[in-house]
Structure formats: structure tokens, C-alpha cells
Amino acid sequence: MVLGSGAPRRRWLLGLALLVAVALVAVGGVVVTRLVADRSPERDAAPAGSASPTTAGPPTASPSPPPGADITGPLNLLLVGVDTRVSVPGWEPHADAVLVLHVPRGLDRAYLFSLPRDLVVDIPAFPRANYRGGRTKLTHAMSYGSRVPGRPKRPDPAQGYDLLRSTVSGYTGLRIDAGAVVTFSGFDRLVDSLGGVDVYVDQRVVSRHRQPDGQHRKGAPGGYTGPQMVYEKGTRHLTGWQALDYSRQRYIPGGDYSRQRHQQQLIRALARKILDQGLARDPDRVQQVADALGDTLIFAGGGRRLVDLAYALGGLPADRFVLVGLPGASVGSGGGYRGEQLTSTGRRFLTELRAGRADAYLAEHPSLRVKTQP
Secondary structure, three states: OOOOOOHHHOHHHHHOOOOOOOHHHHOHHHHHHHHHHOOOHHHHOOOOOOOOOOOOOOOOOOOOOOOOOOOOOOEEEEEEEEEOOOOOOOOOOEEEEEEEEEEOOOOOOEEEEEEOOOEEEEEOOEHHHOEOOEEEEOHHHHHHHOOOOOOOOOOOHHHHHHHHHHHHHHHHOOOOOEEEEEEHHHHHHHHHHOOOEEEEEOOOEEOOOEOOOOOEOEEEOOEEEOOOOEEOOEEEEEOHHHHHHHHHOOOOOOHHHHHHHHHHHHHHHHHHHHHHOOHHHOHHHHHHHHHHHHHHEEEEOOOOOHHHHHHHHOOOOHHHEEEEOOOEEEEEEOOEEEEEEEOHHHHHHHHHHHOOOHHHHHHHOHHHEOOOOO
């Protein structure tokens, strides 16, 4: 949800980026609605009645095509959740959640999948940060790229996104057309601005970070101490801090792969709520959400205006949004943990996705589809 400071951070740009993923689709109609509302019928309509050739005025210009009408896809959007510990001097942003939204040609469906933050990848050289490149965990691309020479302890998340984008593109073989980065606090605000969210909790999750009252647990040697918030299995209504806390937990059965699944389920639930509330047709409500997010979100248009992407994605049916869980396994070296790698089944999905055969591949491997309800 990145370019430098200034224009990319303007609040009107946040209308489409209400959510780190699906809202890029669900709220697309908001910008279009606002654009159409700014045109009066009198300005667009031809003069009423008939006129003789001797009294006819100058011909009325044809309406300009809607912005983004030329976008046919495929589109690939990179959605990043960043762990920014602003209280720690010199802390560099880490990509705590990395998701890719792929919309094929025709813009009639979409696939959302996550990449493990510990995925071992080749990170290319990045001269702007004096980074020479290397093979390490995906999460580090954000932090390495954010380093600004001559400006210690003042990382640039927008610059870090650029290196992360190049790394993800190189690994998946997908061209990244646009993206967004949102901090933990921004996600918290987003959910609260929507009045919370109903999500299906598919396994019992015990929080390492929060108490039942929402307060942070106290740090202790080797972890935390104090009572823990518990998310029981079933459909639950989550507030902002609860949704964020639930989606962050990875020390649970299934580890980071369960966390990825929970993040995707939460994103879909938020998008559905946006649609159910009719938010896409209420510009004032959208502005309230954008105001709540403020600078906790950065948008990267990849050379296209946000309004163009909004129009292009505004007609995507909500029921054609597919969540995909890519299986993986740990990678070791000398008996130590190095990170994660996707299995052959997971890597093959990326190949089939690029070739336009994702639906057929998912039909052959139904376990890759992430469930969103019991």
C-alpha cells in the first residue's frame, strides 16, 4: 500500500487502498463514483430537442473514456504489512506479511497468495542502499533496501519497498504493477474505522503479545509474561487490535503458514464488509477511513494513477476472489535453520498462474484453496 514522500501520500490516494489487499478491488468503485459525481448531467448530455442546420450550435464533444478503461490486465499487486517498531532507535522496517494479488486478463477474477517472510530468495543488488545483493530471507529485502547512505537510523520504507518489489518479481516471475505498504498501527485503525470485522477463526489461537483486555504483555527473558488473549474456533467479531493480534500469531500449530492463511481470511472478511456496507458508493465514509489511516499507509502506482486502477478493478465480482495457500518447508544448513522454501506444488502454482492455468491447477490441487468459512 510506494513512492517517495509527497504526492503518493496524499489522502485522496488512499481511497482505493482501504485494505492491504482486497480493498484494492472492493473499493475501486469509490473513486469512479466520485469521478462520475463531479460531472453534471448538463455538462455531459447533448442539447435537448432537435435543431435545424442553420441554428445548430457547435458539435458537442464526445465524452472522454473513463480513466483506466485501457487497462485489460493481467495486473499484479504487491501488498506488504510492515513491522515498524518506532520506539526502537534505528529500527529498520521488516516485511512481516507479503501478499500478491494477481488479476488475470479480463479482470473478472483474482487470486491472493502469501509468500513466507522467511522464504529464502535471491535479493538483487540495490545501489541506492549500498546493498550488494545476496541469498537470504525475503523479509530482509525491505530492511536492506530501506537503508539510506549518509542517513543512519533514518530508514526509508518507500525505498525498502522498491527492493522488496524487485525481489518478489524475480522470485515469482510476475511483473509488479502497483502495491501498498501498511504498518501495524495502520491496519489496527483500518479495522476500527470499519466497526470491526467478522472472521472465521479456524483453529484455537493463543496470543503471545496481548492480554485479554488488549494491553501488551510484559517482556520477559525468552518471551513475555502475563495473561494471554485467546481466540477460540468459530466465527468471531474482532476489533482492530484483536484482528491485528490474531493475524500476527505464528507460534501456533502450522506456524507461519497458518498465520499466512489467517491473514488472507481476514483480508477477505474485511473486503466483504466493505461491500456489505455499501462503502464503495459512499465517498464521505471512504474519506473517514482514509483520514483514520493517515500516513500509516503508502501507495505505489507503478506509473499508473490510482484512479486508473480503481476503474479497472471496480467491476471485479467479490465471489471470484480466490485465496491460495502455497505449501512450504523449512531449509537447513549444518543443522541450523536458514528459512523456508515452497514445495514443488507451491512453485508449480506460480508457473501455472503465469500461464493462465490457475483454475485448472487448483482443481487438480483443491487443498491449495484457503477456506473462509466452516
